[in-house]
Amino acid sequence: MADENVSAPLDAEAAAKAAFAAVANQGFPSDIFTAPQLRWAVVGCGVIANQMAESLTLAGRHLLGVQNRTRAKAEGFASAHGVERVYDTFADLCADPDVDAVYVTTPHNTHIRYLREALAAGKHVLCEKSITLNSAELDCARALALANNVVLMDATTILHMPLYQVLLARAKAGEFGRMNLAQVNFGSFKPYDPKSRFYNRGLAGGAVLDIGVYALSIMRLFMESAPTEVASLGNTCETGVDVAGGAVCRNPEGQIGVISLTLHSKQPKRAVISFDKCYIEVDQYPRADTARIVWTEDGRVEEVSAGTEAYALCYEMADLERAVAGDAEAARLIDYAADVMSVMDKLRADWGVVYPEEEK
Known part of the structure; x- marks a missing residue:
């Protein structure tokens, strides 16, 4: 008989709300933002932008500016989060000399346009996943960042969570032995709607x-x-x-x-990383702050904790500030993003997934 007290993992938005609630009455850690503070603006006012603004509030910080396709939505966002400036256009945001860094939170297929403009204007950029549609776009953005002496960073949470920094340090020190196998799954139930961002080809939808x-x-x-061989099978839908x-x-x-x-x-977001001496289990791995190490020799289970789920977006911004410093x-960290993008290119090529921007 199933245990009625065991709950399924929350969806991403609900999990974020629960994480914020868990730290609402706690003091913000002093070891997250350690580099000189940058003045940030955001483009887009969706779920991630709101979570980022809430994260900054926990840290006692606020965004300098916001720009959105719909000004009324940007004004509502600014009012809700204590944002000082609302820009009519992204060009206005990029022209503001008081803005040091831009967080891009718009749909995937719009990223390269914002990256080009912001990087050319000398702004550091943190960009939501997927950072671009493909490797060619990412190469272009990286070249622009280099030419303008600014930092480009991928906001995929896994690259920034302290838990992985702790585990990677131990792995690189040889404590776990050789890494042999990673088994990772991600299942999300999204009702089919050809107009939604998950299934809309025009919005760069799709699982990858x-x-x-x-x-x-x-x-x-x-x-x-980086992987150099990729074998796969994939299913596409009518879009x-x-x-x-x-x-x-x-x-x-x-x-x-x-x-x-x-x-x-729906599947549990679960990763198992196997080494000679142990395997590491991480549940809800995109913003995980805990993991289990199971040691091969005696079956001993070691619990590892580092960081806090609620501060996931703060870790991203703090990493960019450290890189700038x-x-x-x-x-x-952008090198990992480039390696991942290469694999995603291969998967989409094998499955015949091409976006309108790639047909030009």
């Missing part, structure tokens, strides 16, 4: 760019190098975007990653 980026990011983090798929990836060191994705079924390790 929306949820696959998380699975591939945690896989890549624990691999010694032409991918809705489910599985892939096996292998790098030159022989390390293997196995991922499964679906927009049609000269932290080379933070600046190199």
Whole structure:
């Protein structure tokens, strides 16, 4: 008989609300924002933008500015979150000399347009996943960042959560032995609506760019190098975007990653990273702050905690500020994003998923 006291994991938005509520009466940690503070503006007023503004409020900080396609929505966002400036156009935002960094939270297919404009204007940029549609766009953005001496950073949470920094440090020190296999799944039930961002080809919908980026990011983090071989099967729907798929990836060191994705079924977001001496289990891995290490020799279970789920977006912004201040390790996070993008390109090519912007 099922245990009636066990609840299924919350969806992403509900989980974020629960995480914020859990820390509402706690003091903000002093070790998150350690670099000189930048003045931030955001483009887009959706779920992520609101979560980011709430995260900053926990830290006692506020955005300087906001721009959105609909000014009324931007004004409502500014009123709700204590944002000082509302811009009519993105060009106005980029022209503001008081803005140091921009957080791009708009749909995937619009990212490169905002990246080009912001980077060319000398703004540092943190961009929501998927950072671009493909590797060609990301290469273009990285070249612009280099040419204008600014930092470009991918906001995929896995790249920034302290839990993974702790686990990676131990792995690189050799404590776990050789990494052999990563098994990662992500299942999300999204009712079919061809106009929704999940299924709309015109909005760069599909499982790979929306949820696959998380699975591939945690896989890549624990691999010694990027995968060079990818074998996969994927299903598409009538709009032409991918809705489910599985892939096996292998790098030159022989390390293997196995991922499964679906927009049609709820699954636990679970990652298992296997080493010679142990395996690591991480549930709800996109913003995880806890993990279990099961040691091979004696079956001992070690609980590891680092960071706090509620501060996920603060960790992203703090990493960009550290990179701007000269932290080379933070600046190199974009390399992981580039490796993940290469795998996503291969998956979409194999499955025949092409977006309108790629047909021009």
